[in-house]
Amino acid sequence: MQTFKLTNSPRRLKPIDIYYHLYSGSKIASLNALKYVFDWSLKQEIFPMFTSEYIPKAMDYFIISMANEQDEWLASGMRSLKTLRFENMSKSVDIDNAKSVYGFKKFENHTYVSFDEKEEHYFTLSENKPKNIYLISSNANVQTYKRGKSHTQYKFKGYSNLKLDFFLPKECSLTSKPKASSQVRDKENIHLEYVSTKEATVNVICR
Secondary structure, three states: OHHHHHOOOOOOOOOOOOOOOHHHHOOHHHHHHHHHHHHHHHOOOOOOOOHHHHHHHHHHHHOOEEEEEOOEEEEEOOOOOOEEEEEOOOOEEOHHHOOOEEEEEEEOOEEEEEEOOOOEEEEEEEOOOOOOOEEEEEOOEEEEEEEOOOEEEEEEEOOOOOEEEEEOOOOEEEEEEOOOOEEEEEOOEEEEEOOOOOEEEEEEEEO
16 A cells, blocks of 8 residues: 555556455455455545556557647547646646547646547647536546537446546536436536446536
8 A cells, every 4th residue: 555655646657456366365364454455445546447458558658659839739649548647737628629538637736638539639738717528537438428519428337336527517417327326516526426337328418
């Protein structure tokens, strides 16, 4: 746990990867220690995935090309990796004009930008606050993303009970199928949690 904490803050360096041998279950003390680590890890803001899914994302770093001119950015070659981290970025992503960007999240002095299934993405940074809905974070993959003038749809599928966070403007309403077990709205942020649910479709309609 100490290692996990040190590799997450003040700069995220590595993912959580719990490696153990089967003989950890031969003693009550070692089994309890393993359970303690798993319980702690599952309480963190994590994105569960198999190692076989993580490896292609790491390998993408060898082929991704980045270009920018002032606040305009182009990322190409993103086959498996769908999130980029920007350091010390005070500006927001211009979600209203970035069709392949799901959203972004600010964590400490980092900004994480999430993209759709395309390999090439063009986006612009802006000082203005976004006007459209965007995904702040999720613990599941976005299987489908459709955005129209007034209707946006997300389909999520993951490996654990879903936890979703959105930026939701006041003039927008959100529905989920199945319905979220818990839904908390704080101004223009909304948090959804599900029990025994690993897949969901979220629809947002804005007036």
